[in-house]
Amino acid sequence: MKINENFIFREVAGEAMLIPVGTEDICNGLLSLSAVGAEIWKCYARGMDENETMALLRENYDAPEETLRQDLEEFTQQLKEYRVLLDEETDGDS
Amino acid sequence: MSEKNVLTGGVEPRWSYMMHSKCARLGIPLAGNFELTTRCNFNCKMCYVHDNGNKQELSAREWLALGEAAVKEGMVFLLLTGGEPFAREDFWEIYSGLRRMGLLISINTNASLIDNAMLDKLVKEPPLRMNVTLYGASNDTYRQLCGQAAYHTVTDTILRLKQAGIQTRLNLSVTPDNAADVSAIFGFARAHELHIKASSYMFPPVRVNGGCYGDAPHRFTAEEAAAYMLQLRRERYSMEQLAKEWVDKGDDDLDCVDGQGEHIRCRAGKTAFWVTWDGRMLPCGMFPGEGHRIREHGFRAAWDMVRADTEQLRMPTACGACTYRERCTVCAASCLAETGRTDRRPEYICRMTDAYMQACKTWLEERDNNEDQ
Numbered sequence: 424m425k426i427n428e429n430f431i432f433r434e435v436a437g438e439a440m441l442i443p444v445g446t447e448d449i450c451n452g453l454l455s456l457s458a459v460g461a462e463i464w465k466c467y468a469r470g471m472d473e474n475e476t477m478a479l480l481r482e483n484y485d486a487p488e489e490t491l492r493q494d495l496e497e498f499t500q501q502l503k504e505y506r507v508l509l510d511e512e513t514d515g516d517s
Numbered sequence: 518m519s520e521k522n523v524l525t526g527g528v529e530p531r532w533s534y535m536m537h538s539k540c541a542r543l544g545i546p547l548a549g550n551f552e553l554t555t556r557c558n559f560n561c562k563m564c565y566v567h568d569n570g571n572k573q574e575l576s577a578r579e580w581l582a583l584g585e586a587a588v589k590e591g592m593v594f595l596l597l598t599g600g601e602p603f604a605r606e607d608f609w610e611i612y613s614g615l616r617r618m619g620l621l622i623s624i625n626t627n628a629s630l631i632d633n634a635m636l637d638k639l640v641k642e643p644p645l646r647m648n649v650t651l652y653g654a655s656n657d658t659y660r661q662l663c664g665q666a667a668y669h670t671v672t673d674t675i676l677r678l679k680q681a682g683i684q685t686r687l688n689l690s691v692t693p694d695n696a697a698d699v700s701a702i703f704g705f706a707r708a709h710e711l712h713i714k715a716s717s718y719m720f721p722p723v724r725v726n727g728g729c730y731g732d733a734p735h736r737f738t739a740e741e742a743a744a745y746m747l748q749l750r751r752e753r754y755s756m757e758q759l760a761k762e763w764v765d766k767g768d769d770d771l772d773c774v775d776g777q778g779e780h781i782r783c784r785a786g787k788t789a790f791w792v793t794w795d796g797r798m799l800p801c802g803m804f805p806g807e808g809h810r811i812r813e814h815g816f817r818a819a820w821d822m823v824r825a826d827t828e829q830l831r832m833p834t835a836c837g838a839c840t841y842r843e844r845c846t847v848c849a850a851s852c853l854a855e856t857g858r859t860d861r862r863p864e865y866i867c868r869m870t871d872a873y874m875q876a877c878k879t880w881l882e883e884r885d886n887n888e889d890q
Contacts, residue, residue, distance in 0.1 A: 431619030435547070435591045436539040442593075442619040446641040453593075453621060455532055 426468055430454075430507050434461070441507055454505060459484070463498055467508060473499060536593070541787040545591035546820050548789040550802060551580060553611065554600040555794050559627055560664040561652065562735040563692050565722040565803070566600060574794045577607040577614070579812075583792065584615045586816035594645075598625035598802070600794070603635065613642055621645040625688070627652070628674040629667045636674075640681045648714075649675050650688040654701035662694040672705065679709060689715035691745050692735060699745070703752040713753070717745035718846055718869065721854045723805040730805075730857040731865065739865045743872035747880065760881060779832045781849040781859070786827025790820060800827050803850035833862045845870045 429445025439461035441454040456464060462483070466476040473495065480491045502508040540547040553575075555568040575583070584595070595615060602608055603626055616622055628649040631639070639647075649671070653659050656666035678685045687706055691699055699715075706713045719736035726732055737745065750759060785791075786800035793799065797808035798819040809819040830849050836842055847866045855863035 433593070433619050435593055436536065436543055436545055438536060438539070440593070442621065444617045444619055452645065 425509055425511055427507050427509050432464060432468065460498055463495060537784055537788045540591065544824060545788065546587060546790050547591055548594040548784065549587050549592045550596045550598060550791040552598050552792060552794050552802060553580065553602045554605050556604045557599060557601040558604060558629060558665065561662055562694060563690065563719045565720055565724055568725060575796050577610045580611045581614045583811060583816060584618055588618045588620065590817060590820065593621055595620045595622045596625060597622060601627055601630065603630040609638060616642055623648055628671045631674050636677055636681060639683055643683050646684045646686055647678055648686050648688050651702055653695040654698035654705065658695050658698050662692065676709065685711060687711050687713045689713055690719065691715060691717040692719060693737060696745060699748060715749045717742045717749060720803050720851060723854050728805065731855045739868035740872045743869045743876055746873050747876045756884060779837045781827060781830050781832060783848055786823050790823055798823050801850055803854060805853060831860045833860050835862045841870050841874055844874065
């Protein structure tokens, strides 16, 4: 899994967002991220996998393990649907 | 954790309102307008900026440097406008470079210069939205108002943009030269499910008329503009919606409001700025005046000066106490263009608003009478 470099992560006025800049985007608006979403994105951008990201969330958030894991999985799936995250095997070098 | 595609659905979504509100408090220039050129292949009679003179526009490299500086300060929304932006030979270099910075770009255009090659490029690197001004509903009207019989070219392009999945909005400026086409233009929009932003108020073009405030020879009288304002609203809304708006906004007498002139109410100089073709920053493009030269001061300092200027501006005292203040389209820029000052009562707009309110009352009374019969 790798991040799609055709999206730029920006933080303005404390609000995080992903803006498509490439030529094969599936949206021409932006993806607005919550604070947790932004933290997860930063983990992936640093090359961390889901397990490492989960460990960081566990450290930083006082929420049940199951809730955190479910949120992480759902958000990761969303990022994949929007092709913000790419499967290295199926998406090649895109 | 993600709100998904928050800007692709509506015209002005809540996220945008929230961001403007936050950025206004923090002094962040969220929304920029880059007036890339004053050149245009049309020659519209009421244009406030058109000039085909051989002038020294900012280069593509300068626009890109300006974009980088603005992004660093927080710009997310950018409108590319002109003149006609596509009249620049280096338009694509500017657009594509700015887009890669992580900006949501809208483009104002007359849509007559977008050929198939450019359309393909727009499809590959889509803007947030294309704002296409539709000047009429026939070649005759286009020739009369714009000097070019471009109606079919423009409408073909609009449909190709829409077919290609590029979000497209129509702009409409109603003047004596195209007033007869208003219903047909709305018919075109309805047939193709396109949103229209329309106005019958034309700013005096003080940027190109030698600074003659209030002088706008190619616009309606105030009373005619009011009649068309009502027609535009009737084209867009049902009778029930219009009547409800009238009731919801009330018709209170606000004469007891404190007589101090108010600060300006729009986003200009709070979260939004305008850069002219030659690199001067203004609160908005309708502000006549020198502004602040970015080459001289740098982006951040120019923005700080625009903000400070805007903070000092006051609207007319009479506006704060006016019965019609909630329904009036007056703004600081229109006061300035009409009178030379932001705090001077703009007679034309007062007459237009008064006539509009009278026309609404008459229309509602006729509607009620018809219902009683």
